Amino acid sequence: MLATTEKGYTYGLVSIDHSALMQRDLALTMPYDSAKSFSEIRRPAHCLKLSSYVIDVSLQMLINSFAQDLTSTEMQIVDSLEKVWLVQKELTRFNSDQKAFIDSMLKWHTLKQDQKLKSYSEYCSHDLNLFLFFKDRQFFDAVVRPFLANKMEKTFTDFWLLGNFGRCIEWAGIEAMHTQNGVTDLNIAEQCLLVHVLAKKGQPQRARDIADSIRDCSKEPS
Numbered sequence: 001m002l003a004t005t006e007k008g009y010t011y012g013l014v015s016i017d018h019s020a021l022m023q024r025d026l027a028l029t030m031p032y033d034s035a036k037s038f039s040e041i042r043r044p045a046h047c048l049k050l051s052s053y054v055i056d057v058s059l060q061m062l063i064n065s066f067a068q069d070l071t072s073t074e075m076q077i078v079d080s081l082e083k084v085w086l087v088q089k090e091l092t093r094f095n096s097d098q099k100a101f102i103d104s105m106l107k108w109h110t111l112k113q114d115q116k117l118k119s120y121s122e123y124c125s126h127d128l129n130l131f132l133f134f135k136d137r138q139f140f141d142a143v144v145r146p147f148l149a150n151k152m153e154k155t156f157t158d159f160w161l162l163g164n165f166g167r168c169i170e171w172a173g174i175e176a177m178h179t180q181n182g183v184t185d186l187n188i189a190e191q192c193l194l195v196h197v198l199a200k201k202g203q204p205q206r207a208r209d210i211a212d213s214i215r216d217c218s219k220e221p222s
Contacts, residue, residue: 081106105131117143126157130189133161156190165197188214 002011032038078084085102101123108131111119116139120128129148132140140161148158159167172186172194186194191214198207 101128108136120144126155126189129161130157156186157193160193160197165201168194168197169201188217 001014078087104119129144132144148162156171195207195211
């Protein structure tokens, strides 16, 4: 045992009764059939409405579809950026630059102004600009917004971050085509931003159509 204070510490050895320790049997009591083939499957459950009913139903669907042996099933609720990053590292192979970028974002709130400026200079991108728009608006308004406003060639995301929704619609070609086909050149993240733009500009049906197409894409197996 170890006890510490601000001025010092003390320790001592204490014998433990090993017979009182709880042990878990790790023996394979239910071996798999050696004549069959097995594979490990990982699938996330999207619980957008955070109610116990939705979560229970989603988990039950996963269990019924994939988890015949509940003793080998692990479930985890991902509810923070740190947990999202841990899951992504487990499921996806990132290169060293991507890991450094995400690690920098996770500790952004602990950085001083000069460190933030150095990190922004090193990792400047649409991803980082969007992150700062939502997570550090003070830095975004002071540093990122003037930078975007003075860019010679702006992108769809740049216009969205600057609040120029009219140019966003022009960029997507919605006004000219009067269909949702004009968004095919936008990636999924940009399409999500376009849904927000259309809702703000009083075009809820077009926004709903694009949102439905995004939702359908998310259901397709990768």
